[in-house]
Amino acid sequence: MAEIQQGGGGGKKGGKVRAKKMSTKIDMTPMVDLAFLLLTFFMLTTTFSKPQTMEITMPEKPKEEDKLPEVNEKKVVTLILGANDKIYWYHGITDPKVEVTDFSANGIRKILLKQAAEIPGMILLIKPGDDSRYKNMVDILDEMNITNMQRYALVKITDTDKELVKESNL
Amino acid sequence: MDMTPLVDLGFLLVTFFMLTATARPDEPVTVDMPSSVSEIKMPETDIMLITVSKDGKVYFTLDGKYTRQELLRSMGERYGVSFSDQEISRFAVMSTFGLPIGNLKEFINMGPEERKNVTQPGIPVDSANNQLKDWIIFSRMANQKVRIAIKGDSDSSYPIVEKVVNTLIDNKVNRFNLITNMEMNKKPS
Numbered sequence: 323m324a325e326i327q328q329g330g331g332g333g334k335k336g337g338k339v340r341a342k343k344m345s346t347k348i349d350m351t352p353m354v355d356l357a358f359l360l361l362t363f364f365m366l367t368t369t370f371s372k373p374q375t376m377e378i379t380m381p382e383k384p385k386e387e388d389k390l391p392e393v394n395e396k397k398v399v400t401l402i403l404g405a406n407d408k409i410y411w412y413h414g415i416t417d418p419k420v421e422v423t424d425f426s427a428n429g430i431r432k433i434l435l436k437q438a439a440e441i442p443g444m445i446l447l448i449k450p451g452d453d454s455r456y457k458n459m460v461d462i463l464d465e466m467n468i469t470n471m472q473r474y475a476l477v478k479i480t481d482t483d484k485e486l487v488k489e490s491n492l
Numbered sequence: 493m494d495m496t497p498l499v500d501l502g503f504l505l506v507t508f509f510m511l512t513a514t515a516r517p518d519e520p521v522t523v524d525m526p527s528s529v530s531e532i533k534m535p536e537t538d539i540m541l542i543t544v545s546k547d548g549k550v551y552f553t554l555d556g557k558y559t560r561q562e563l564l565r566s567m568g569e570r571y572g573v574s575f576s577d578q579e580i581s582r583f584a585v586m587s588t589f590g591l592p593i594g595n596l597k598e599f600i601n602m603g604p605e606e607r608k609n610v611t612q613p614g615i616p617v618d619s620a621n622n623q624l625k626d627w628i629i630f631s632r633m634a635n636q637k638v639r640i641a642i643k644g645d646s647d648s649s650y651p652i653v654e655k656v657v658n659t660l661i662d663n664k665v666n667r668f669n670l671i672t673n674m675e676m677n678k679k680p681s
Binding site for chain 2: 350353354357358360361364365367368373374375376377378379380381382383403450451452453454455456457458459460461463464467468478
């Protein structure tokens with residue numbers, strides 16, 4: 323009769339010869355090992371942090387016929403970046419009193435904020451000296467961003483400034 | 493134990509990291525960048541990168557295969573060095589270099605392993621022989637949208653950076669980027 327034979331053992335009754343049923347489960351352990359090895363590798367080599375940039379805009383080179391704007395020297399504060407991460411700074415231009423400070427939060431930042439409060443429309447002249455490092459320049463520009471200074475310029479250091487730094491003996 | 497979900501997730505992550513990973517272009521010098529609080533991200537395309545190393549050498553690179561081909565062709569014309577088509581296409585896939593134009597031909601014809609062992613003298617930026625100036629001019633002609641980034645080492649001395657900056661200003665590039673690391677602990681008070 324139409325009976326469905328259960329089980330694979332009934333080969334003797336004229337049914338097809340079947341292979342012994344194998345387990346469908348395969349050992350996945352090596353594959354998983356490999357997958358996680360790759361995962362770890364790519365996780366460690368991927369760098370997500372894209373580098374930051376600081377956008378700076380320099381003034382155009384003044385042309386011969388351009389008249390340079392005149393500034394009140396009372397508003398000018400000069401910062402000279404010296405060797406060994408020092409900042410020499412002075413207020414005004416004639417007969418200035420040079421003081422020294424550093425890049426810490428209690429150093430230049432305090433001075434900038436104090437001077438900005440005292441001098442309305444303060445203009446900062448940043449003069450990196452020949453023995454200063456690139457880091458000093460980036461740090462001071464960064465400080466300008468932090469303290470939200472509006473008017474500053476990167477200027478070439480003059481011989482007078484070099485003399486002032488030397489004389490100050492700081 | 494049924495490991496299928498675990499394996500699924502594992503492979504998903506592998507695929508993700510494989511696709512997002514970009515091969516870091518090898519650089520002739522390691523540059524330790526200063527940090528800043530700036531949060532502007534560096535754009536990924538149309539970049540001209542000027543690297544200033546610790547010992548004051550200047551390196552240059554530009555992205556874009558076709559822009560590089562055009563750049564080398566016009567630089568060759570300018571300095572009277574002729575590059576073959578093969579050399580131009582090899583240059584197109586090169587990374588950062590720091591050589592005067594005269595030594596460039598030899599450098600292009602080296603194998604990638606050989607190139608790593610060469611000590612590169614840097615691109616001349618002196619006022620008498622400022623080749624960086626021409627690299628900048630012709631890069632800007634090859635790709636008008638190019639943005640200029642300076643990647644300087646913290647310890648490189650200021651005068652050499654100043655030379656690079658002055659070269660840029662002389663060529664009416666007044667806006668450029670300084671590449672920095674992110675700084676966390678320097679918050680406005």
